[in-house]
Amino acid sequence: GNSVTQMEGPVTLSEEAFLTINCTYTATGYPSLFWYVQYPGEGLQLLLKATKADDKGSNKGFEATYRKETTSFHLEKGSVQVSDSAVYFCALLNYGGSQGNLIFGKGTKLSVKP
């Protein structure tokens, strides 16, 4: 079946540090991949997405590249800010079967200290 595995948190970094949050997936066919972010007290919102192999999604300084050979979609940012503190969810969308819903990882909490 389809699944998403992302690194467990929490991750604590100092401001301006480099961020990587690992995400790997299992899926049949050619899924689309997403990163969602949840700021404290809010619902999830889309951060970036990629729809096919070798696509790079980017937004707000975050990037992730769809790597089919390694079934990965790792999230990176070169210099994090305190305002990036949030929970990050990797997700997969596959049209297999009768359901077209997102499959989420368990989330990684990021805390950035000044």
Add this chain to the structure above:
Amino acid sequence: DVKVTQSSRYLVKRTGEKVFLECVQDMDHENMFWYRQDPGLGLRLIYFSYDVKMKEKGDIPEGYSVSREKKERFSLILESASTNQTSMYLCASSDLRRGSGANVLTFGAGSRLTVL
């Protein structure tokens, strides 16, 4: 911008009570979803709907039901609340269509339910 509005941010209910969680979206999206979010478990799909009066079970439908009488409104119902249903409930909508490529869920702010 698409807006998904969940009517209650915080609710406290007693075991055995009937609970209604309401969700309204304003962008004419066909698809609506209810998830629950728990620490260490991430998001789990309870029910979803692709059209009015249509519903499909997600991964954890037990103890829940839903209602979609109008396109913009998707209600989650706990017929007899139990303490293990204490959680954050997230509603989402999208215009997902099969074969149309990647689509995006837009989430509400969440409803935190405590069952005593």
